[in-house]
Amino acid sequence: MSLRKRIGSAARKLEGFFNWLFRGKSLGSHLAFLVFAYIALKFVLFPAFLWVTGLNDVVAVLSGSMHHQPGSIEGTFDNWLEFNDYNESEYKNWPFIKGLDVGDAVTVLPGNITIGDVVVYYHGNEMIIHRVVMINKSDGLTYYTTKGDANPDSMDFEIMIPESKIVGKAGTRVPLIGWPRTMMYYLVGV
Numbered sequence: 001m002s003l004r005k006r007i008g009s010a011a012r013k014l015e016g017f018f019n020w021l022f023r024g025k026s027l028g029s030h031l032a033f034l035v036f037a038y039i040a041l042k043f044v045l046f047p048a049f050l051w052v053t054g055l056n057d058v059v060a061v062l063s064g065s066m067h068h069q070p071g072s073i074e075g076t077f078d079n080w081l082e083f084n085d086y087n088e089s090e091y092k093n094w095p096f097i098k099g100l101d102v103g104d105a106v107t108v109l110p111g112n113i114t115i116g117d118v119v120v121y122y123h124g125n126e127m128i129i130h131r132v133v134m135i136n137k138s139d140g141l142t143y144y145t146t147k148g149d150a151n152p153d154s155m156d157f158e159i160m161i162p163e164s165k166i167v168g169k170a171g172t173r174v175p176l177i178g179w180p181r182t183m184m185y186y187l188v189g190v
Contacts, residue, residue, distance in 0.1 A: 056168035057108040059120055059127055060178025061100045062185050065148025066118070066129060068099035077149045084133070091116060096170065099149050100129065105178035107171040118170040119146065123157050129170060130158060 020029050021036060050057065068077060077099075081091055091097065094116035100106065106129060108120045113132055120129045121144075130146035133154065137143075143160040147153065 053107075054110070055107050055171070056110055057120065057127075059106055059108060059129060059167075060181035060185075061102055061104040061106060061129060062182055063148075064102055065150050066096070066100040066131070067102065067150050069150075076152055080147070080153070094131070096131075096173065100170075100173060101175065103176050103179040103182050105174045105181075107174075108168040109171040110168050113144065113166065113169050119144065120167040120170065121146070121161055122165045122167065127167065128158075136160065 020026075021033055024030070024033075049055075096118050100118070106118075106120075113119055113135070115132055115135060117132050118129060119132055120127055122128075128146070130148045132144050133147045134145035135142065136145070142163045144163070144166065145154055146158045146161065
């Protein structure tokens with residue numbers, strides 16, 4: 001068989017496969033399409049999107065630790081700021097001063113991190129999105145202490161986070177877009 005015939009035969013088989021994958025009505029073709037779509041999104045389209053936009057990541061807010069609720073939560077946040085000697089002129093221009101809600105999608109940007117920035121970092125295998133409340137430099141290394149706005153204080157794992165664990169700082173908030181990811185986290189643990 002000539003090279004031209006082998007290429008033509010392979011092209012017809014590939015065309016048949018893609019017809020089955022994209023136009024097929026069987027359960028097998030639907031499941032194969034879901035696997036194909038997942039692989040394409042996770043390993044091709046999403047990384048390409050991050051590369052083109054210059055973002056480090058896009059994350060969903062999965063917990064209420066950054067949620068401000070009039071009365072109790074804002075009281076906790078405001079009281080904490082006051083107790084730790086922050087004045088309004090320091091924090092009034094902090095990003096996301098009104099907090100973040102469960103289900104928000106947040107872009108993650110590279111850049112210099114300052115006190116008051118909201119950052120995304122790794123704690124074990126989990127990504128956490130909290131506000132930087134202290135920066136320490138020691139032996140040429142930078143460490144961050146964070147706190148969820150709705151939490152009464154920093155938790156043990158939020159103290160002295162090495163810079164190597166920081167993914168980046170929160171850039172833009174898109175309300176509700178993160179709900180599919182949030183539901184997957186709570187329903188399936190992914």
